[in-house]
Amino acid sequence: MADQLQTGADVKTAPPAIDAPDAAPNGGPTSSSAPVLSTENVHVFYDGIPAVKEVTMDIPRHRVTAFIGPSGCGKSTLLRSFNRMNDLIPSAEVTGKVLYHGQDLYGSGVDPVEVRKHIGMVFQKPNPFPKSIYDNVAFGPKVLGMKVDMDEVVENSLRHAALWDEVKDRLKQSAFGMSGGQQQRLCIARALATNPDVLLMDEPCSALDPIATGRIEDLMVRLREEYTIVIVTHNMQQATRVSDRTAFLTVELDEQDNRTGVVVEYDETEKVFSQPSDSRTEAYVTGRIG
Amino acid sequence: MPDPDRQDRETRSRMRTSARQAITAAGADTESLALGRRSKSEAWKSVAFLALMLFCVLVALALLVTLIIDAFIDGSSRLNADLLTQFPSGVPENAGLQSAIFGSLWVIGMMIITVVPLAVGAAIYLEEYADRSKWYNRIVELNIQNLAAVPSIVFGILGLGLIVRGPLDLGFVAYAGSLTLALLVLPTVILASREAIRSVPSSLSDGSMALGATKWQTIWHHVLPNAIPGIATGTILAVSRAIGETAPLLLVGATVFVTFNPEGPFSEGYTTLPVQIFNWVSRPQDEFRTLAAAGIIVLLFILLLMNSFAIWIRNRYARQT
Ligand SMILES: Nc1ncnc2c1ncn2[C@@H]1O[C@H](COP(=O)(O)OP(=O)(O)OP(=O)(O)O)[C@@H](O)[C@H]1O
Numbered sequence: 001m002a003d004q005l006q007t008g009a010d011v012k013t014a015p016p017a018i019d020a021p022d023a024a025p026n027g028g029p030t031s032s033s034a035p036v037l038s039t040e041n042v043h044v045f046y047d048g049i050p051a052v053k054e055v056t057m058d059i060p061r062h063r064v065t066a067f068i069g070p071s072g073c074g075k076s077t078l079l080r081s082f083n084r085m086n087d088l089i090p091s092a093e094v095t096g097k098v099l100y101h102g103q104d105l106y107g108s109g110v111d112p113v114e115v116r117k118h119i120g121m122v123f124q125k126p127n128p129f130p131k132s133i134y135d136n137v138a139f140g141p142k143v144l145g146m147k148v149d150m151d152e153v154v155e156n157s158l159r160h161a162a163l164w165d166e167v168k169d170r171l172k173q174s175a176f177g178m179s180g181g182q183q184q185r186l187c188i189a190r191a192l193a194t195n196p197d198v199l200l201m202d203e204p205c206s207a208l209d210p211i212a213t214g215r216i217e218d219l220m221v222r223l224r225e226e227y228t229i230v231i232v233t234h235n236m237q238q239a240t241r242v243s244d245r246t247a248f249l250t251v252e253l254d255e256q257d258n259r260t261g262v263v264v265e266y267d268e269t270e271k272v273f274s275q276p277s278d279s280r281t282e283a284y285v286t287g288r289i290g
Numbered sequence: 291m292p293d294p295d296r297q298d299r300e301t302r303s304r305m306r307t308s309a310r311q312a313i314t315a316a317g318a319d320t321e322s323l324a325l326g327r328r329s330k331s332e333a334w335k336s337v338a339f340l341a342l343m344l345f346c347v348l349v350a351l352a353l354l355v356t357l358i359i360d361a362f363i364d365g366s367s368r369l370n371a372d373l374l375t376q377f378p379s380g381v382p383e384n385a386g387l388q389s390a391i392f393g394s395l396w397v398i399g400m401m402i403i404t405v406v407p408l409a410v411g412a413a414i415y416l417e418e419y420a421d422r423s424k425w426y427n428r429i430v431e432l433n434i435q436n437l438a439a440v441p442s443i444v445f446g447i448l449g450l451g452l453i454v455r456g457p458l459d460l461g462f463v464a465y466a467g468s469l470t471l472a473l474l475v476l477p478t479v480i481l482a483s484r485e486a487i488r489s490v491p492s493s494l495s496d497g498s499m500a501l502g503a504t505k506w507q508t509i510w511h512h513v514l515p516n517a518i519p520g521i522a523t524g525t526i527l528a529v530s531r532a533i534g535e536t537a538p539l540l541l542v543g544a545t546v547f548v549t550f551n552p553e554g555p556f557s558e559g560y561t562t563l564p565v566q567i568f569n570w571v572s573r574p575q576d577e578f579r580t581l582a583a584a585g586i587i588v589l590l591f592i593l594l595l596m597n598s599f600a601i602w603i604r605n606r607y608a609r610q611t
C-alpha cells in the first residue's frame with residue numbers, strides 16, 4: 001500500500017464490482033475503520049493568498065461526508081486538494097499533509113496522475129466528452145491500461161450510476177444528446193469505471209431538477225457501500241439526506257482583509273444540523289445567513 | 291428543528307421586496323422598462339450600421355469578382371486541356387503549365403506536411419507546457435508574433451542561406467521551396483493552432499485529468515481532436531498565402547522553362563504556378579498575357595480545391611463536438 005501512488009505502480013486490473021442497483025445494503029458501514037483521507041493543517045493558497053487554512057479532518061471509509069458553507073468559502077478548493085486537481089491551477093499551492101491511507105498525497109515521489117486513479121471526481125457542471133456514451137465510460141479504463149472486458153465495465157458502471165436502462169439502446173450515440181441529469185450520471189459512471197476508492201463530488205446536483213437530484217442522491221447512498229464519498233453541496237436538505245458527516249466551512253477575514261475559508265465545525269450530520277456547537281453553524285443551517 | 295426550507299423562502303422573498311424598494315427609491319423610472327418600440331434615432335443607427343457593413347462586404351466581393359471575370363475574359367481562349375498538359379515553351383501556342391502545376395503541388399503539399407506538425411507542436415508547448423512567467427517563453431511568444439509580419443523576401447534570403455546552401459545544403463530542390471514557405475507561414479499556423487487549443491473548454495481536460503489520464507493522454511484524446519477545426523482553418527489561411535508566393539521561391543530555386551515535372555521533393559529543378567505566371571506577364575507578346583490570365587484561373591481553381599479539402603476536414607471534426 002505504501003508506494004501505491006508512485007509512478008508506474010501496478011495497473012489495476014479488476015473491474016468495478018458488480019452490484020445490481022436493487023441489491024440489499026450489506027449491513028451498512030462500520031465506523032471504527034481507519035480514515036481513508038486525513039488532512040493535517042492543510043492550507044491552500046492562490047497567488048500566495050490563503051483561500052483555505054488550517055484544515056485538519058478525517059474522512060471515514062465508506063461514508064458520505066458533506067462540505068457545506070457559503071459561496072466562496074473554499075469548499076471546492078479544499079475538495080480539489082484531495083485529488084491534486086489544484087495542481088492544474090498554476091497559481092494554487094497546497095501546504096500541510098493530506099494522508100491517503102496514511103500516505104501523504106503531497107509527499108515527494110507521489111505522482112498526481114496516480115492519485116487521481118484512486119480518487120475520482122465529479123464536477124459541478126456535467127462535462128461529458130464529445131464522444132459516444134460508450135466511449136465516455138470506456139475512456140478511463142482505456143487510458144489507464146486496465147485489462148478488463150470493456151463491454152462489461154461499461155455496463156456495470158452505467159448500472160451503478162442508475163443509467164443503464166435509459167441508455168442501453170443508444171450507447172453509440174453522442175453523450176451530448178442526453179439530458180443534464182443523464183449527463184451528470186454519465187459523469188458519475190465514467191468516474192466509477194476506473195474503479196476508484198474515493199469519489200469527490202463538487203455540487204453534483206446544482207444543475208439538476210429535483211427528480212434527477214433525487215436519483216443522484218439515491219445513488220450516493222447506494223455507492224456508499226463500496227466507495228468513500230465526499231460531496232460539496234449548497235442544499236442543506238441534501239446534506240441531511242445523504243451524508244453521514246458534515247463539515248461546515250465559512251469565511252474569516254484576517255488583518256489584511258483577506259477572505260480565508262476555515263472549517264468551523266465537523267461532526268456527525270445529525271449533530272451539525274440539530275445541535276451545532278458553533279453559533280455560525282447554527283445561523284447557517286437554520287438559514288439565517290448565506 | 292426549524293424548517294430551513296421555509297425560512298429560506300421567507301428570507302429570499304424579503305430580499306426581493308427590499309431590492310425592488312431600493313431600485314424605486316433610487317429613482318429608477320419604471321415607465322422606461324416598458325417593452326415599447328425603440329426610439330427613432332436608435333432604429334436609424336442600426337440601419338445605417340447594417341448598410342455600412344453591407345457596403346464593406348460588397349466592396350470586397352466586387353473586387354474579387356472583377357478580378358475573376360477579368361481573368362476569365364482575358365484567358366478563356368487558352369483555358370483548355372493543352373494548358374494543363376504542355377510544358378513551358380518560347381512559342382506561346384506550345385506553352386503550358388504542367389510542370390508548374392506539379393511543382394506547386396509538390397511545394398505546397400510538402401509545406402503542409404512540414405508546417406502542421408511543427409506548428410501544432412509549438413502551439414501545444416506554448417499553451418499547455420510553457421510557464422509564462424519564464425522570460426524565454428515570453429521571448430518565444432513575442433518573436434512568433436513579430437515573425438508573422440516579416441516580409442516574405444526576407445524568408446527567401448533566409449531559405450537561400452540556410453536551406454539551399456548553408457547548414458541544410460539541400461540545393462535548388464522543391465523541398466527547399468516547401469521549407470522556405472513553411473517558415474513563412476509557420477507563425478500564422480502557430481497562432482491559429484494556439485487559438486484553437488485555447489478554445490477547447492478546460493472542463494474537458496479537467497474531466498480527463500480527474501480520471502487519472504496523463505497530461506499527454508488528455509492532450510492527445512481531448513484537446514487536439516477538438517482543436518482540429520481551428521487548426522484546419524489556420525492551415526487554409528497558410529496555404530492560401532503560400533500558394534501565391536513568388537519572390538521567396540525565386541531565391542530558393544524556382545525557375546522558368548522547366549520542361550519536366552519534379553520527380554520528388556529532393557530532385558533539382560522546379561517551377562510553380564505564380565513563378566510561371568509572373569514570367570508570362572512580364573513578356574511583351576500578347577499571347578503570353580492570355581496564358582497568364584488562364585494560369586491565374588488554374589491557380590485559383592487549385593486553391594479552391596485545397597481549401598475545400600481543408601474545410602471538409604474542419605466540418606468532419608466539427609460535427610463530432
Ligand atoms: N483558480 C483560482 N484562482 C484564484 N482564486 C481562486 C481560484 N479558484 C477559487 N479562488 C478563490 O478561492 C476562494 C474559494 O473558492 P472556491 O471555489 O473554493 O469556493 P466554494 O466554496 O467552492 O464556492 P462556491 O460555493 O461558490 O462554489 C474564493 O475566494 C475564490 O475567489
Ligand SMILES: [Mg+2]
Pocket residue numbers: 075076077202
Ligand atoms: Mg465551488
